[in-house]
Amino acid sequence: MPARSCSIQRISLGSETDNKLQIEVEYRPKDWISFVGDTKYVGWTAYMLDQDSNGVLLDGNGNPLPDGEEPVLLPFELYDDLEFNNLEFGELIEEIALIEEKDIEFDDIMRRIERSGHFKMDAADAVAVLHRSRPSVMILISENPTSAMRGGFGELIHNINLETPHLKQVVAEQLVELVRGFLEGRYDLPVLQGADIFMLDLTKVLVDTSEKESRFECLLEFLPDGFLSELARRVASRYRLQAKVVMGRGQGLLLEFEDNRAKQD
Secondary structure (H helix, E strand, C coil): CCCCCEEEEEEEECCCCCCCEEEEEEECCCCCEEEECCEEEECCEEEEECECCCCCEECCCCCECCCCCCCCEEEEECCCCCCHHHCCCCCCCCCCCCCCCCCEEHHHHHHHHHHHCCCECCCCCCCCCCCCCCCEEEEEEECCCCEEEECCCCCEEEEEECCCCCHHHHHHHHHHHHHHHHHCCCCECCEEECCCCEEEECCCCEEECCCCCCECCCHHHHCCCCHHHHHHHHHHHHCCEEEEEEECCCCEEEEEEHHHHHHHC
16 A cells, blocks of 8 residues: 555444454545545645635635635644554454445436335425524525625525635535535425435535526536535535435435445445
């Protein structure tokens, strides 16, 4: 394995009689992205946005980030180096590789819902905290100034100007807030739910109204590459949920409570 690519994550003791240890080692290549809370890791290096106390993005040298340039992430090394070859773990009895789960196709989700014989488009009973008022929310991309407003049915609309500097980063941060607000019971978002499945459908959250005709199902055009995978890891790091990315005709997150998953396993 390359240097600085592995870390011991967990050591489990066996019974008093078998004298066995189960050592869980996680491998991360340098381009692997994960989250612990809100901290982003690339490999084992923590990265944080370079910004001032007011949230203004900086260029890595203390100056405001010029329009059109990608946000700067500053690296922080939180783990010391250790040579695994110098460690004496004892005799290797068995090695088990954990297989990373792949993205799920939207059509597969719909087939599972149909087979379940149960379909809902509301997940009020699944969020962590139920608020008395939970407005539906959406993001509009337009030529109007960036603002937040209420729609005719009480929905909360976040309008983002098309010419906003670092538009994809701004949209990504707004989507993180909407998903977090949904899981904490503050917002409503589109949901597809079967008897044993719960999908947060993000395709309908964003609408591009900057052209003559409004464009729907254009979410991925306004997000950084790989963002949904980052969002899934961020959700799983903060809440007691398993999160997988759903792609295809619809994009979003397949969410499953850890307790329910344990029962199925």
